[in-house]
Amino acid sequence: MSGSEALCFDHPVMRRAARALGTYVSRSPVTVGYLALLLATHVWCTAVLSTAEAQRVLLGVSTHLDNLQDHPLRVLAGSLLFFDGTLTEITSEAFAGTLITLGLGVAVSLAWLERRYGPGRAYGIFLLGHLAATLLTVPVIQVALAHGWYPDSVRHAPDFGISYGAETVLAAAALLLPRVRRLAAAGVVAWPVLGGDWSGVLPDFTTIGHLLAAAVGFVCGAFLLRAARRAAPAPAPVPEPGPALVE
Template identity: 85%
Template sequence: MRRAARALGTYVSRSPVTAGYAALLLSTHLWASAVLSTAEAQRVVLGVSTHLDNLQDRPVRVLAGSMLFFDGTLTDITSEAFAGTLITLGLGVLVCLAWLERRYGAGRAYGIFVLGHLAATLLTVPLILVALAHGWYPESVRHAADFGISYGAETVLATGALLLRRARWLAAAGVVAWPVLGGDWSGVLPDFTTVGHLLAAAIGFGCGAFLLRAARRAAPAPVPQPAPALVE
């Protein structure tokens, strides 16, 4: 218990913003799942869902509110939803976002997270509109529940994968494999959340490449060493 308490204290002191954000996500999840009734929780979820109708009526509210919840479970450990929680909340926020905060500061870390969340969400809108116009997606997509931190988590996971010194490409392949293997590819187009996660990964890889280039430019140039004197 003492070791766990010390580890938690170290984590909070080194990544205070991520620790606070994780606590907020857990609080909203427990509030919606344990305090509210099923109908009330559904209203809350639909209120922050980034579907087409909400984005048209109240874009700022839903884009911000969607980042306050994660779409998963903490109790049904044998379900696919729990695996999603481990990836998004566990690896994405608690591990990768915290690491980015420690290494680059909270501003850059959360700038990447928010950029991925916003850009991936908004870039899927034209795809959905075209798919609806051609009958590739059902009309129910206009108001389907779509909320959570997964686009932002995918972005920071991709960024972190590219910044690894070892197993970089293996980690990057794992980041891409998650939406590819878990998505629905049965229709003319994959479901829009799969496309959104792949876009978020691309954004994250771009951010990682930018940070790598910036680090190389900031690295001091090697100091030339004098040639050894010849001994006759």
């Protein structure tokens, strides 16, 4: 290593960054492992497999109607191993989605919930949102197909990834922020509202799924907030002043 490289790594900013990274890893180890897994599967699909092979893998874990009817457990679990986005096309809408789901959702909100409430509760909320939003959109899609509001191609349209779970933990974390709760909650809802397709009788099913996931997250956040308030110690009673002493 040259002298300039040594000085670079010895810079105060680099030292602070290294300490912050070490603290992040030690306080959110499960999320760090999950992030590593998501990045590994993304690289596997984009850099190792051919385009056709990657499409087969992703269609195999897609939670569309046909897959959910044929092998629900496989697709519900397999979909959690991938994120639908890009890490390289930084000017695209897909990269913005990656920043929200993988960045704010998993790397920030899920890690924060893990540190504050433990991995069990954090990942319980994440999985609940993923499962509930996915399964609750099924009857919506079926009704929309029966009335001709969605094209029949929706039955096997690709739909995979962590975005429902990410939306859920974003909503839960937003509700637990003490001073910017309303602003953060509005931002969580604004993402699917502004990014969804509202041109038909119903918005597209992924928009509905993200809004359902946000609702699940708000309910979970409200329960955590209520539990924290109950667990908080009651303020000590103020002693009443005694009679004045007369000398």
